[in-house]
Amino acid sequence: MSRTLTVLAAGPLTTVQDAGRPGLGALGVGRSGACDRAAARLANRLVGNDPDAAVLEATLGGLVLRADADLVVATTGARGPGSPAHHAPVRLAAGARLALGVPDTGLRTYVAVRGGIAVAPVLGSRSTDLLSGLGPPVLRPGDVLPVGAAAGPMPGVDLVPVADPPGGEVTVRVLPGPRADWFTPDAAAALTGTPWTVTAESNRIGLRLAGVGLQRVRAGELASEGMVRGALQVPPSGQPVLVLADTPVTGGYPVIGYVADDDVDRCGQLRPGQTLRLRR
């Protein structure tokens, strides 16, 4: 019996993710990593892994795994109906399956396995970066994922009380961005005073938001400049893009504001159609 997990179904999109590739921005390599970092870390802690070990990030459920040896797993983030391991470490006996249904709320479910997903790292990380193409390929049925050796002791908990990601309207904090002065006072007021709808064009690179058009006071081009997750970029359409995990290292659209870093995790759980509100 090999310490592996076999992918029986991969759902709409499942990738391997860890803490990403910080520190390589000067080489044009973006950070990537789990969209909901807090959920990924929690999943790891539940099975006694290093918090930044590689986990699976399933989008809208649909993931079915088979344990090829006796393993311990835990899921966090969006609650996929059918997972007995949600917010709880559970033994998955050799031959047993873990199947994630479509969550009622939230978008991304994290699956940690004790020992971590041990695919080969690329530039120090096992994260799949869908923008740059770095890291392991997107999961497909039939993939066999190696599982590493257990590193730390199991935590002494059966279940952690964590709220599920909410549906409906979500409010996060916004902080000043570097190019707030490129926009009209009306745009500044609309950013925090009006609702933003998450559109279906959203992905791991960013949330495309729809709402009141944010008007500029300055014409002209901005020389591309560095940005990190949480940036609210505003293209000429005036409809902002909230940058998530697979960020380009630099961008040429002015950034009007930043979602507070801690709150970006919650944005990574927003589904198309949900309403985002930004407050100062």
Add this chain to the structure above:
Amino acid sequence: MRVLPSGSAALLVELDGLEEVLGLYAALTEEPVDGVVDVVPAARTVLLVLDPALTSPAAVEQAVRRARPRPGRGGPGERVELPVVYDGADLADVAAALGVEPAEVVRRHTATAWTVAFCGFAPGFGYLTPDGEPWDVPRRRTPRTRVPAGAVGLAGPFSGVYPRESPGGWQLVGRTDVAVFDLSRDPAALLRPGVRVRFVDAS
């Protein structure tokens, strides 16, 4: 130097131009600021990404204001030579834009000492800036959907080498066999900020 806010986990430093960016980037990599996990130079800015658990934007701003920028060029930067076959599809267009013969474009491109100012667009895509006379080459009106890896191009004031096949709008003057981004090499990127580059005619 203007320090611009970038949320709770970063700080954007705006400078007068490329020379100042190169100088500050060199200072910040030689003497790293505590709690800063990434330093990203661009055309007129340097982004400092910080770990909010270790430091704050205010503390990083103080450290940046104390940094002593290095003279941007002429330092002991690593030197790279790139052999180029100058048979690019846009060589004639570039020559026309500059008002010279194609052979003169090749002569100037190989005679110029280039420095990597920053990376962007794709992993390992370095924006090379000339040490002497500035270049000014318009981008293609219509970007190509497919530019091969190793293509050597010009756009605006910059020259560059495509690290892998991708779409692209730069004017292509030639190609090199040197892999400018190679995951089996450490560091994977050959053209890192501060590296000095010479193109050699291998036509």
